[in-house]
Amino acid sequence: MEDINLHFTGDLHAIAAANNTLAAMIDNHIHQGNQLRIDPRRVTWRRCLDVNDRSLRGIVTGLGGPGQGVPRESGFDITAASEIMAILCLATDLADLKARLSRIVVGQTFDQEPVTAEQLGAAGALTALLRDAINPNLVQTLGGTPAIVHGGPFANIAHGCNSLIATDTALRYADVVLTEAGFGSDLGAEKFFDIKARAGDLDVASVVVVATVRALKYNGGFENLERHVANVRKFGARPVVALNHFITDTEDEVNEVIEWGRRHDVAVVLTTVWADGGEGATELARVVLDEGVDKPAHTQPLYDPADGVLSSIETIAREIYGADAVQLSVNAQKDLKYLQQQGWDTLPVCISKTQYSFSDDPTALGAPTGHTLHVRKFIPRIGAGFIVALTGDVMTMPGLPKFPAAEGIDVTPSGEITGLF
Amino acid sequence: MEDINLHFTGDLHAIAAANNTLAAMIDNHIHQGNQLRIDPRRVTWRRCLDVNDRSLRGIVTGLGGPGQGVPRESGFDITAASEIMAILCLATDLADLKARLSRIVVGQTFDQEPVTAEQLGAAGALTALLRDAINPNLVQTLGGTPAIVHGGPFANIAHGCNSLIATDTALRYADVVLTEAGFGSDLGAEKFFDIKARAGDLDVASVVVVATVRALKYNGGFENLERHVANVRKFGARPVVALNHFITDTEDEVNEVIEWGRRHDVAVVLTTVWADGGEGATELARVVLDEGVDKPAHTQPLYDPADGVLSSIETIAREIYGADAVQLSVNAQKDLKYLQQQGWDTLPVCISKTQYSFSDDPTALGAPTGHTLHVRKFIPRIGAGFIVALTGDVMTMPGLPKFPAAEGIDVTPSGEITGLF
Amino acid sequence: MEDINLHFTGDLHAIAAANNTLAAMIDNHIHQGNQLRIDPRRVTWRRCLDVNDRSLRGIVTGLGGPGQGVPRESGFDITAASEIMAILCLATDLADLKARLSRIVVGQTFDQEPVTAEQLGAAGALTALLRDAINPNLVQTLGGTPAIVHGGPFANIAHGCNSLIATDTALRYADVVLTEAGFGSDLGAEKFFDIKARAGDLDVASVVVVATVRALKYNGGFENLERHVANVRKFGARPVVALNHFITDTEDEVNEVIEWGRRHDVAVVLTTVWADGGEGATELARVVLDEGVDKPAHTQPLYDPADGVLSSIETIAREIYGADAVQLSVNAQKDLKYLQQQGWDTLPVCISKTQYSFSDDPTALGAPTGHTLHVRKFIPRIGAGFIVALTGDVMTMPGLPKFPAAEGIDVTPSGEITGLF
């Protein structure tokens, strides 16, 4: 485990190096005469590090006088939040990677024209830094089955799926490919279908919705699960519910869920992977193969980006979140106007929303309807190829807790790492 | 070449990760109640990146309110300038690595007591991050000979030699081990003998002093080369001069150097490695073996650190630089007092000095004597195990030029990187 | 005019000096060991200047190393926005001034306890700086009538009335005292009655509501004016409407307003002060004397602060603004809790609201009803003796326009100032 968590194959480091090289080139350009007339206050490109360092969230750089750059406000995100991570995960090959890197918008000029990585002459060098990182990494699970580990974009300001190249590679080698999409049908699945599958032209045979008795109780019954199952069907996919067994679950509780599935025409399979490893999911695998993989399916995205980003959001809000209306803040309205001026509003949307509710209010459990989705701000991610719509505060650089796990980590003289749990 | 320059085995990334984890733990400690009473203005530990980014030289961190850390002035160095790089290169094994990491001094309390990485509980985690980076990397040259590439501490604020573990590993496998010590006898050789060889108890059979006709002219004759040869002998080592042939050198010029060597009892061998690769140095290799390796030698450091850091500097200044006196600035005097209070002034000294002159005045060519060495500031590097004495401005974070090389770098569709030259 | 605008009697400078002396004492206290354990991130006291300087809105101070203070985020307001201006205007005498200055809360400790000017030992020195500024300034109008000019607190984050001492002094010397309360009945009058008159135990004979045909049109008819008249009556005061004549007003328009007054039992008097000076208001003066001054009145505040600040806001919102509900943001809820913990929530409230509408939405003209008042944040002004409730963005430091008026100002050789208009 620690081999994967510590440096692994260096992909994260390569992404950070590319991200930060671009940042250095921006500030250097401004420092060296600023031919592109970049407004230092409108540089949106941030640096990144793969360390939880809250003190880097808000910084002022370029201090120390005329030889030390131009002062401006900026900050660091963690590497997973870098647009380059999202780009690496959506690029189809090296040429597409470079094209996407070229399109990255790093900020605006004094006339509020966008400035791209290409204008800074950075695309080639960034591609070079990522030349090896673009290749998927093959590892094996504790059970010995092959797994491809590649890419990890943040699930809030990015699309939260592993790389398209990894999925594509797996599809060429395996009969069945399983991939994860972080958070429920409203976040992970929606972004998978509308962003990743759209970009890679992927067809999905079956969708496993993971449920737990605890989560059902927390959400006050089955309506939350029902919504997830219904949502999955809206993309044309066939859902199977995996009931992840907890040792505190009673038999009655488990049976109630299975019974619910029967009533709603969806297979519910108890899995015991925590206790039994891969063995605990063989029944699930069988059902998925029966229900999904062996029958033809044609999944598709939910909306047509050509209708405009506001329309896309409205469709998602109505169909997936159960909302009645979408409201843009004054700032979001200005942002939208800018997107339209630049011709960017026909890109797919990546909605940043709480995972605790179908709505943007984390306390609204179950399957809320009739609510309003509030969009606070739009962030163009032109390299990644989507527009982020923020509906709440987003934390892109975590902080360490009062007692950081690092304090408990050690290495034995023979090189064993201890204290990771 | 690009495989080594781009990420390589990730050692630099691992060092940066360790360096920046420590930085995050410092700021987190201050943020979470500051039990150690660290004075935010006296934190000397800086963050690092392996990017030339002048805008990060001077920054203010922790902005944005009470939840975003504590505001303070700080900055980034390039990774090669991190004390952790020096530590990795001087550690004898994993246990020593951890012990050195523990001793790192990151700043001072409000009472001006030193604060260490150990007090922050960081040593174990840092060691874990470096567990693999401590192992040397075996590569081969274009000529097919094996080479160990491992570690690259800055030659100005650190000792500028590759890792002790790499040298030690090589000594176990090879009959002859060749290593480089950056800059002439006053910097590279002095630090090699007084810091690295002292730490690793290394005995050196022979020292190759590389000379060029161009450098001899620049320095106005042979007195500069004579001083280098004499300096090498002060460590008990036998010098051989390699005259690195330039195509513009005349035969008369070459002969004059060889003749000079005869008069001064030092072998001078013409090498043509630029034109002929390894073949161009076979005569040099023969002479080194004859002159050095096959005869017993007993090299030793120049000074005894127990006499105090000022005495060490005076010895180096007098014996190696040809200086008459050492003068401390008001700040350096304060620093020295602090070193003495803490019992740190008996560590070896690592003098940061211009490579353009034996003196601290870059315009004093040849072999100046009678000058005064001005020490501006001391920096304790307790983890590395030496005290840096600054005699001029030190640039620890380079900036990009007006036309960054990155703008010319590209990747072909097949993955070849172009534009590196 | 320029004698009043340029420095005048130095009151503004004295207030700025007091404000900034307190700021220096705060930062000095933190720098000198911070015995009170003030959290630099929770210092809310800002510096001030009587210059429109947008670049001072957000600054980082204390940079340059351990001898130059402690780095923290801060900023400057214009002097009128200083709490000390509000204090000077509400103090009843020198002793009360000092008591109020003592109670100023400048920020919080690391344990989030409030820190006062008294704890910093600043109250005496601040009082000394204001010893002369507390005395009202007697000037005369262009028409030769005496006028007292004293104090000018911002009408958004303070109560917007001149000093209590000035009003009190005038009451001792004159038969009739006229004073101004900035912005309509919802802001100026409400704060006059609920803050200033409450503090000074003032009884008001008559209230002149100034109307214009242009404003009536802008608000779409008489309902806005009706609300103002009704509001004034809620404080127990007798309103008289002064119709401020514009040369573009037609006779029909004027007559319509007078007629409206007849129907609503309120005197409407046409005034022509812009064209005729004091002569243009003699009829108004006569009516005010008839309607108001010569008949006994007993005005009173609208709410009892002892019911809590939220109750006070609800009363104002319902009675004066026509709102149905008051909603606190998450931050405002936290602030309120803190106010309650500190026992501050029984102070009068000073609501910061747009002057363009009775609601907090500047586009809602006329006399809106049924709306919700959104409170974004509470600011305790313990020295002034009220709690500011912010319902929108507040600009406390203006910026200069693209072509500052200053560029047109000049002085003739004989000392005449030109270009002020």
Next chain:
Amino acid sequence: MEDINLHFTGDLHAIAAANNTLAAMIDNHIHQGNQLRIDPRRVTWRRCLDVNDRSLRGIVTGLGGPGQGVPRESGFDITAASEIMAILCLATDLADLKARLSRIVVGQTFDQEPVTAEQLGAAGALTALLRDAINPNLVQTLGGTPAIVHGGPFANIAHGCNSLIATDTALRYADVVLTEAGFGSDLGAEKFFDIKARAGDLDVASVVVVATVRALKYNGGFENLERHVANVRKFGARPVVALNHFITDTEDEVNEVIEWGRRHDVAVVLTTVWADGGEGATELARVVLDEGVDKPAHTQPLYDPADGVLSSIETIAREIYGADAVQLSVNAQKDLKYLQQQGWDTLPVCISKTQYSFSDDPTALGAPTGHTLHVRKFIPRIGAGFIVALTGDVMTMPGLPKFPAAEGIDVTPSGEITGLF
């Protein structure tokens, strides 16, 4: 006393207002499109306050995003250190004041061309703010004699004398005018003759050198006093020594000084002003009238600025300081080149030097000779009309001590200020 120290006639406030208006106009210009292409990193104009506030020495302004100005490093000085204070004190009338204000250099463009207050359109407005402050203030001493109090430029980065207009006014009304020039003959007198008297074409009848037994002992005998007397004579002035009596001085000590004066042909008069007020200086007054005022004198400056600022410094260093040589730092050499390029190097020089020694080494007491004067930096004060040459660190914003005097200041209910001593 407190009436003079607290606000007085508002001159300091007016100067601060003018200084800070100019600062606001600079930042506003940069913010509003920056037509003059001012380099934010090369703005040298600082803001000022009349408060000892060390946290304002080094700040970053313009934070908070595109609407809040342009981020840059800056700081505050105390008002006495503002160039506008020096200008007010050297201006001959309102027209000259405006001309000087126009010439103020506030920084440089991106092409390193100087930027003036005139280019910013600020001169008229600044003059308007100072229209009244330019007039001298007439007060009376405790003994009832008239005194003009006007202007107080810092004696280190300015010339340390009161205003020329005040001296000129006094000369028109009085038979004898006495003025003070801060610090000894090497600072106060030199700047008085070379800057103020040159600007105002003043002729000086007599110079009183104030001596104390304590200072003579501190400086190890009479050689320090001898140098001061000799220096005064170099300007063509007749010195009289006032021996300021301390109650600890013995009769023998006093007699020794008087005897020394006899031997050196300079009158020494014992004064007891501390104990006796004006009465204690009547004998001094008599001698000054006899020795100086009633005999014609023709004083003159020491050097001709047309020879260049370096020549001026060399003359002062040799003639007044007793130095052998003047050495410019690398930065000072660059500054000098810039002064020459701009044609500024023929302005008089204002040397900032320690008052503890004739040399730039505060520990060199007595009358040192043969030393080198080290110039660290030049600051052009084009509005004031001189070039500042820094020979050490200059503190232009004091800090409060651990126990600020402000903590002991109070006001009695009747308005008496206490605790000023």
